Amino acid sequence: MRKKKLSTIGKEVIRIETDSLKKLQSNIGKSFEKIVKTILNCKNGKIIVSGVGKSGIIAKKWSATLSSTGTSSFFLDASNASHGDMGQITSNDIVILLSLSGESNELKNIIQYSSRNKNIKLIGITSKKDSILYKNADVKFLLPAVKEAGPGNFVPTSSTTVQLALGDAIAITCMNYKKFGKLDFKKFHPGGSLSIKLKTVEDLMLIGRKIPFVNENVSMKTALKSIREKGVGTLIVKNKIHKTIGILTDGDLKRFANIRNAFENLEIKKFMKKNPISVDKNMLAAQALSIMNTKKITSLCVHQNNKKNITIGFVHIHNILNANIN
Numbered sequence: 001m002r003k004k005k006l007s008t009i010g011k012e013v014i015r016i017e018t019d020s021l022k023k024l025q026s027n028i029g030k031s032f033e034k035i036v037k038t039i040l041n042c043k044n045g046k047i048i049v050s051g052v053g054k055s056g057i058i059a060k061k062w063s064a065t066l067s068s069t070g071t072s073s074f075f076l077d078a079s080n081a082s083h084g085d086m087g088q089i090t091s092n093d094i095v096i097l098l099s100l101s102g103e104s105n106e107l108k109n110i111i112q113y114s115s116r117n118k119n120i121k122l123i124g125i126t127s128k129k130d131s132i133l134y135k136n137a138d139v140k141f142l143l144p145a146v147k148e149a150g151p152g153n154f155v156p157t158s159s160t161t162v163q164l165a166l167g168d169a170i171a172i173t174c175m176n177y178k179k180f181g182k183l184d185f186k187k188f189h190p191g192g193s194l195s196i197k198l199k200t201v202e203d204l205m206l207i208g209r210k211i212p213f214v215n216e217n218v219s220m221k222t223a224l225k226s227i228r229e230k231g232v233g234t235l236i237v238k239n240k241i242h243k244t245i246g247i248l249t250d251g252d253l254k255r256f257a258n259i260r261n262a263f264e265n266l267e268i269k270k271f272m273k274k275n276p277i278s279v280d281k282n283m284l285a286a287q288a289l290s291i292m293n294t295k296k297i298t299s300l301c302v303h304q305n306n307k308k309n310i311t312i313g314f315v316h317i318h319n320i321l322n323a324n325i326n
Contacts, residue, residue, distance in 0.1 A: 013149040013157065020158035021165055023144035028169065031141045035123055036173050038094060038139050039071060042121075045092030047073040050081065052106045054156045055098040055163060062096065062167035069171050070180035078106035086110070091119040099124075100143070100159055102131025111136050125166065127159070141166070196324055201288050202281040204323055205302045205313030206232070212314060213238055214268060216245060221264035224253060232316050234299045237272045244301055244311040246272030276301050278308045279315075289320045 039047060047066060051059035059075055066073040076088055076095075086109065089095060095114050097107055102124065114122040115136050124137025127145060134140050143166070149157040212230035214223055216239050227235050227250055237246035248268060256263050256271055263271070278301035279288050288300055302313030 016147055016149040017158045017161045020144070020146035020162050023146060024162045024165055027142070027144050031139075032169070032173075034139050035141060036170060036177070038121055038123060039066075039170070039174055040177060042092070042094050045090070045094060047071060047094050047096070048076050048089060049073055049096045049098070050076040050078050050107070050110060051098035052078050052104040054160050055100060055104075058160055058163045058167065059096070059098045061164060062098070062171070065167060065171040066174070069175040070178050071171065071174045076110075078104070078110060081113075082106065082109045086113055089113065089120060091117065094121045094123060096123040097125065097133055097137075098163055099131070099133055100127050100156075100163075102126035102128045102133035108132060125163065197284075197286065199285045199323060199325060200281065201279055201283050201285055201300070201302055201315050202313065204285055204319045205281070205315040206319070207313050210314070211311065212236055213311075215240075216267070216269040216272075218268050219264060220253070220256070220266055220268055220271060223248060223268045224264070227253065232299070232314070234314070234316070235268070235272075236276070236301060236311055236314060237268060238311075243309045244276065244278070245269070245309070246274050247276035247299075247301070248272045249298070278303045278311065280304060280306075281313060285315075285320050285323065285325050288315060289317065289325060292317050292320075 047063075049059045049063040049066070050056070056078065063073040063075040074088075076085060081088075089110075095110065097110060099107055111122065111133060114120045121139065122137045124133040124140045125143065126133045126140075127143040128134060129142055134142065143159070143162055146158040146162055147153055148155055148159060212226070212232050212235050214226050214235045214237055216237050218226070223235055227233065227248075233250045235248045236244055237248065239245050246269065248271060252271065252273070277291065277295060277297065279291065281302050281304045292298060292300065298317045300315050301308075301311045302315055303310055304312055
């Protein structure tokens with residue numbers, strides 16, 4: 001008998017696990033909704049997730065995903081719980097236990113502890129309806145019976161994939177309900193490449209005295225001096241009531257110097273470009289960079305609350321590129 005191609009084996013594993021996910025999808029209904037509502041209604045307590053073995057690894061992922069998407073949570077090691085860490089579970093908490101068999105010895109003490117306290121909600125995730133976990137859980141979800149990938153149907157593969165997907169589904173559903181957006185997500189991910197992608201214009205813009213403001217009535221001679229002092233190659237022109245009305249770049253100044261004599265004594269408002277492009281402070285820096293590239297400009301005014309003629313910040317293309325955003 002010819003040995004199967006390695007890629008054929010790999011595809012078969014993916015097919016089996018995909019079939020398992022389809023079974024899980026069919027099981028998403030009232031039990032799922034009850035779990036989500038229980039988590040969302042937890043106002044004064046903590047969300048605690050625990051499991052043993054492979055289920056314990058998945059439980060850690062559940063906890064991490066919940067926490068990173070706006071639902072504070074932590075993982076409790078089931079073995080350590082029986083040696084003092086049970087004290088981490090207190091009134092008004094929600095305990096989520098993951099166990100395929102629902103009979104793991106390490107979880108029994110947590111089940112008993114949670115069941116004795118009426119103010120602790122126990123959510124049981126298991127594939128065995130006659131298990132101690134399923135019978136004692138306040139809120140329960142029965143995982144579908146699935147075929148494990150690999151010879152003998154004993155290696156935890158499809159079953160852990162299903163557990164993982166269920167946790168993601170719960171976390172993202174809670175996230176959507178809370179309207180937890182990209183700006184909230186960025187607060188919980190201050191480091192790494194993800195944080196860079198989520199940087200906003202506000203994170204990079206110049207503010208206060210660093211904004212290259214000038215009055216509309218200053219002379220071009222004064223403007224030339226100001227643009228050198230500010231060092232950003234641009235001036236933002238304001239009127240007497242502090243509304244932004246124009247912009248002037250060092251490139252503009254050079255062009256006017258070449259084509260017009262004695263321009264230095266004329267007012268800047270005669271040379272400025274009116275209605276400069278302004279972006280909201282919450283715009284992603286990557287999007288602002290895209291606007292600059294499309295418009296073939298090197299800087300943007302920044303506003304908030306749709307008040308485009310009130311500049312609160314200034315961002316130059318170098319500010320964005322220096323933040324490794326491209």
